[in-house]
Amino acid sequence: MPKERLRAIIFVLVAFMLGCNEYVIVGVLPDVAHEFHVSLSSLGYVVTIFALVYAVATPVITAVAGRWPRHRVLLTLIGVFLVGNTWTALAHSYWSLVLSRVLTATVAGAIISLVLVIAAFVASPKKRASLVSWIFAGFSIASVIGVPIGTLVSQHLTWHDSFWMITWLTVLVLALLAWVVPHDTPQVKSHLKDQLTLFGDRRVLVGVSFIVAVCAADYTFYTYIRPLLTTVLGFNDTWLNWLLLMMGVFFIIGNKFGGFLADRGGVKRLPGMYVLMTVMLLLLAPSFRWPFVTVGLIALVCVTLAGYGASTQLMFLNIAEEDYPQSLDLASSLNSIFANIGISLGSLTAAETVHYLGLTKVGYVAAIYGVLATLLVVLAAKWRDAKRVR
Numbered sequence: 001m002p003k004e005r006l007r008a009i010i011f012v013l014v015a016f017m018l019g020c021n022e023y024v025i026v027g028v029l030p031d032v033a034h035e036f037h038v039s040l041s042s043l044g045y046v047v048t049i050f051a052l053v054y055a056v057a058t059p060v061i062t063a064v065a066g067r068w069p070r071h072r073v074l075l076t077l078i079g080v081f082l083v084g085n086t087w088t089a090l091a092h093s094y095w096s097l098v099l100s101r102v103l104t105a106t107v108a109g110a111i112i113s114l115v116l117v118i119a120a121f122v123a124s125p126k127k128r129a130s131l132v133s134w135i136f137a138g139f140s141i142a143s144v145i146g147v148p149i150g151t152l153v154s155q156h157l158t159w160h161d162s163f164w165m166i167t168w169l170t171v172l173v174l175a176l177l178a179w180v181v182p183h184d185t186p187q188v189k190s191h192l193k194d195q196l197t198l199f200g201d202r203r204v205l206v207g208v209s210f211i212v213a214v215c216a217a218d219y220t221f222y223t224y225i226r227p228l229l230t231t232v233l234g235f236n237d238t239w240l241n242w243l244l245l246m247m248g249v250f251f252i253i254g255n256k257f258g259g260f261l262a263d264r265g266g267v268k269r270l271p272g273m274y275v276l277m278t279v280m281l282l283l284l285a286p287s288f289r290w291p292f293v294t295v296g297l298i299a300l301v302c303v304t305l306a307g308y309g310a311s312t313q314l315m316f317l318n319i320a321e322e323d324y325p326q327s328l329d330l331a332s333s334l335n336s337i338f339a340n341i342g343i344s345l346g347s348l349t350a351a352e353t354v355h356y357l358g359l360t361k362v363g364y365v366a367a368i369y370g371v372l373a374t375l376l377v378v379l380a381a382k383w384r385d386a387k388r389v390r
Contacts, residue, residue: 015138020146051344058109113333215342254306278370284363
């Protein structure tokens, strides 16, 4: 196998590992709640805290880590990630779980941003969009394989065993990266203040705001997807695992469709897709009387939710390469940083919606974020080709 293809597979495996760690918790929340004797809404805040720490820590670590060779920093951060995930597997109290998730979230964003930068350098220009979309697809593959398996393991063994699987996967990833990651990717060393000049550009600001809105829409209903499918729609545990698998497949379809769009206009192709997403979210609650119609709507929502990644990632990288070369590492992490701000906002919104309005209303609230996302992506499409827009 050519080394370039092997690197690409390993980069996707890193995203899969990170996705399993981030998403498996959603599938096992009821089992964690039962063991720790806490409410589901309280555990929703674990998702919120993870996403918030991820968003705050990623730019700081990415900027500070720019002083050392990328390959060394990447391997070190994955070592920390290994410790954090193993701590989660060992957690036997609510606060131990929270602290372990904080440690993992601190390094997860910097890991994927470094992988994306390295991937951009090793891929040929023609294959860049495809590789980026595949790396993002690694997170969706985690939904297809990791979340259903993690949920199944939690149901038949314990939720701790779900995280032990991720620990052994991390050991494998660490060994593979030590073997194939390049040691000579070019770097422009700069201070955090220099990197933050990127946020003076309104193209970047509207782009990251769009990502926040999309991911908030996503996690307003996805945080409680298991009780939504079982309690509201009435599917049993066997159906649950097949439905989670289906959702992951449609996330992958969305990622690959996003790569297709990135090669054919990028963000200019996205507004129509987010009008569709908003309509689907509004139709969720009325569809609950027909469970399989709801499942079809969720499948379409999964495609639209995953479709932005390659287009916005390449937009940020192109802006940085042309106008802010000192901010390239930070630009590579914007998708993951602001996706997790959106996840934090969405999971918090989900917890409050379930507490005050009930589980059946999450689609309506998610649609509010959908309207905002649509307006923002229209602006992003309008400004994309401008030069140093402030």
